[in-house]
Amino acid sequence: MSAPQTAAKAPAKTIISFENITKRYGKVVAVDNVSLTIEEGEFFSLLGPSGCGKTTLLRMLAGFETPTEGRILIDGQDVSEIPPNKRPVNMVFQSYAVFPHMTVAQNVAYGLKVDGIGAKECAERVEEALALVKLEGYGPRKPDQLSGGQRQRVALARALVKRPRVLLLDEPLSALDAKLREQMRSELTQLQDKVGITFIMVTHDQDEALAMACRCAVMNRGLLQQVATPSDLYEFPNSRFVADFIGQVNLFEGQLVVDEPDHAVIDSAEVGVPIYLDHGVTGATGSTVWAAIRPEKIEIYKRIDGAEMIKMEDAPQGHNVVAGTITHLAYLGSETVFDVTLMTGHSVKVVRSNLTRWDQEDFSWDEPVWLSWHACSPAMLTA
Amino acid sequence: MRKRQKRAAPGPLEYLRRWPLQAWLVMVSVFLYAPLLTLMAFSFNDSKRNIVWKGFTLNYYEQVLHDQSLLTAFGNSLTIAAICTLVSVILGAMTALLLWRFRFSGKTVLDGAMALPIVVPEICMGVAMLVFFAKVMPWPSGLPWPLNLGAIIISHISFSFPFVAVVVRARMASFNRELEEAAKDLGAGEWMTIRDVIIPHMQPSLIAGALLAFTLSLDDFVITFFTSGPDTVTFPVKVYSMVRFSVTPEVNAASTLLIVLTVILTALALRFQGTDAVAGGHAPDPKA
Numbered sequence: 001m002s003a004p005q006t007a008a009k010a011p012a013k014t015i016i017s018f019e020n021i022t023k024r025y026g027k028v029v030a031v032d033n034v035s036l037t038i039e040e041g042e043f044f045s046l047l048g049p050s051g052c053g054k055t056t057l058l059r060m061l062a063g064f065e066t067p068t069e070g071r072i073l074i075d076g077q078d079v080s081e082i083p084p085n086k087r088p089v090n091m092v093f094q095s096y097a098v099f100p101h102m103t104v105a106q107n108v109a110y111g112l113k114v115d116g117i118g119a120k121e122c123a124e125r126v127e128e129a130l131a132l133v134k135l136e137g138y139g140p141r142k143p144d145q146l147s148g149g150q151r152q153r154v155a156l157a158r159a160l161v162k163r164p165r166v167l168l169l170d171e172p173l174s175a176l177d178a179k180l181r182e183q184m185r186s187e188l189t190q191l192q193d194k195v196g197i198t199f200i201m202v203t204h205d206q207d208e209a210l211a212m213a214c215r216c217a218v219m220n221r222g223l224l225q226q227v228a229t230p231s232d233l234y235e236f237p238n239s240r241f242v243a244d245f246i247g248q249v250n251l252f253e254g255q256l257v258v259d260e261p262d263h264a265v266i267d268s269a270e271v272g273v274p275i276y277l278d279h280g281v282t283g284a285t286g287s288t289v290w291a292a293i294r295p296e297k298i299e300i301y302k303r304i305d306g307a308e309m310i311k312m313e314d315a316p317q318g319h320n321v322v323a324g325t326i327t328h329l330a331y332l333g334s335e336t337v338f339d340v341t342l343m344t345g346h347s348v349k350v351v352r353s354n355l356t357r358w359d360q361e362d363f364s365w366d367e368p369v370w371l372s373w374h375a376c377s378p379a380m381l382t383a
Numbered sequence: 384m385r386k387r388q389k390r391a392a393p394g395p396l397e398y399l400r401r402w403p404l405q406a407w408l409v410m411v412s413v414f415l416y417a418p419l420l421t422l423m424a425f426s427f428n429d430s431k432r433n434i435v436w437k438g439f440t441l442n443y444y445e446q447v448l449h450d451q452s453l454l455t456a457f458g459n460s461l462t463i464a465a466i467c468t469l470v471s472v473i474l475g476a477m478t479a480l481l482l483w484r485f486r487f488s489g490k491t492v493l494d495g496a497m498a499l500p501i502v503v504p505e506i507c508m509g510v511a512m513l514v515f516f517a518k519v520m521p522w523p524s525g526l527p528w529p530l531n532l533g534a535i536i537i538s539h540i541s542f543s544f545p546f547v548a549v550v551v552r553a554r555m556a557s558f559n560r561e562l563e564e565a566a567k568d569l570g571a572g573e574w575m576t577i578r579d580v581i582i583p584h585m586q587p588s589l590i591a592g593a594l595l596a597f598t599l600s601l602d603d604f605v606i607t608f609f610t611s612g613p614d615t616v617t618f619p620v621k622v623y624s625m626v627r628f629s630v631t632p633e634v635n636a637a638s639t640l641l642i643v644l645t646v647i648l649t650a651l652a653l654r655f656q657g658t659d660a661v662a663g664g665h666a667p668d669p670k671a
Contacts (some may be wrong), residue, residue: 064564084567097565111569155565163571167502230486 032222045213090159105139129161278375426635456621475547509609547592554588
């Protein structure tokens with residue numbers, strides 16, 4: 001599978017490496033033999049459903065949990081024996097954990113005070129950090145006079161003021177409302193760009209990870225599934241789990257029947273017609289594989305339902321055409337989502353952008369349609 | 384035609400505008416405050432028998448202030464209560480912290496054992512203390528003040544500190560563990576975290592626990608009765624011995640002074656703490 005590599009920025013230097021990290025709680029394996037390196041200046045995201053071990057991994061990096069096996073290196077130094085208060089990382093907690101009995105300025109100054117930094121420098125840096133998160137003049141306020149978004153900014157300023165090597169963010173946007181979340185996404189990436197600190201964010205929200213991170217690691221049940229750029233994760237997933245977890249996908253199970261250097265064919269009983277791929281794949285002929293096709297990569301055409309039997313020649317174009325009937329549709333404004341039931345009884349999701357104001361009237365319920373997709377659209381998965 | 388619009392009928396949740404609840408409120412107030420008010424009123428009664436109102440006088444207050452043995456008892460009580468409060472708060476808070484923070488074998492046992500001094504009948508505690516100080520750890524007599532109060536102080540601490548522990552523990556249940564982790568993440572060590580984050584969170588419960596310990600100690604009669612000697616009389620024990628002869632307005636006057644003192648102390652403590660202590664930290668911010 002040829003994945004287009006996005007050009008790496010700046011000469012990359014490894015800042016954090018997890019080496020065969022395993023964490024067990026009794027018999028439960030929370031993190032299972034994870035090895036991962038994170039480069040300096042990256043916005044890295046740990047993504048996965050709840051309970052997949054991503055937060056445990058982050059907490060081990062912060063020092064709140066100790067790995068059962070393996071070691072963690074920060075700047076090449078093994079940090080296993082270093083307590084959380086001595087590590088060059090700072091964390092923005094999910095609940096923000098802003099100290100309620102201190103003012104905003106005292107909160108931000110706390111880490112500096114602990115380090116014994118002089119009052120003058122301390123005040124300057126607090127001012128600077130508050131400006132960075134756009135909270136100038138909020139210093140004397142108490143946290144209960146702030147909104148959720150402002151409290152999060154305090155937590156950010158409090159961590160950044162210590163100029164950590166790495167900033168850890170635990171589900172930073174989950175407690176914000178939808179509009180604010182959108183806004184904070186871009187603000188966080190801009191902030192990261194400005195301060196140049198490596199950010200590691202844990203999230204269960206795939207949109208968030210795709211929108212913000214340079215690279216994402218997808219985890220499931222303690223196992224690292226794939227580490228890639230957002231576009232590679234979406235377009236070139238390496239497993240059914242990743243394909244299904246990132247965005248929406250149609251998965252067709254079938255057998256690899258033809259595997260030539262320039263094309264491949266998957267015979268799927270679920271689709272009813274062979275799935276043609278315009279590139280060679282790596283997989284044994286005859287083995288069970290899955291074709292993953294994103295709903296927006298499937299085009300939908302009207303089908304005049306004259307004859308009982310569907311003849312492939314009636315199809316609008318080329319390969320990968322299949323007949324079906326719309327069984328459900330949802331108009332979402334910017335796009336319309338169709339559930340199309342194929343002749344085999346298998347259901348396929350199709351997303352169609354509403355390019356004009358009349359597009360939504362093109363199709364209706366129970367309408368016979370053709371579905372077609374480009375021969376390079378399906379991703380073949382072996383796991 | 385009616386000239387004046389009648390007031391609208393009470394809404395579904397306006398219970399206080401319905402007579403049964405109003406009557407109930409009146410009853411509560413009567414039961415709570417009538418005995419106290421009677422006691423206070425009769426402290427100004429110009430009569431030895433204290434049964435019929437004869438006229439207003441401040442004589443008995445003067446008498447109280449010149450009754451050396453009563454004043455000594457009063458001083459003893461305040462001293463015992465103060466020391467007991469201090470020790471109980473420290474001990475109780477530490478116990479609560481231990482139970483909240485750590486996992487160890489025998490934790491459930493300790494948790495249950497903590498509640499024992501609260502549920503054991505006071506009379507049993509009293510007898511137990513008597514036996515303890517007679518057989519196991521005799522408190523030497525003839526010590527200078529306030530060391531002679533040691534036995535009473537120890538027994539008071541033993542029944543007050545569980546109350547502090549229970550109150551503090553309840554408060555800690557609402558503590559966000561991430562605050563502790565945040566402090567450590569920012570570089571604070573174990574002690575700094577306790578000082579800067581945990582104790583500020585505990586504060587309302589420390590005040591509440593202190594008030595509880597103070598009043599428990601101040602008005603304890605049963606246990607004190609079993610542990611006090613002839614030269615270590617506390618206020619409640621003294622009042623009891625006075626009442627055995629006759630209920631004179633002097634007893635009323637002394638009691639009134641005690642009530643006023645406790646009310647003032649409580650009010651001061653709450654005022655010092657702001658609304659936080661009353662609402663357990665959940666009061667809306669007046670400035671917000």
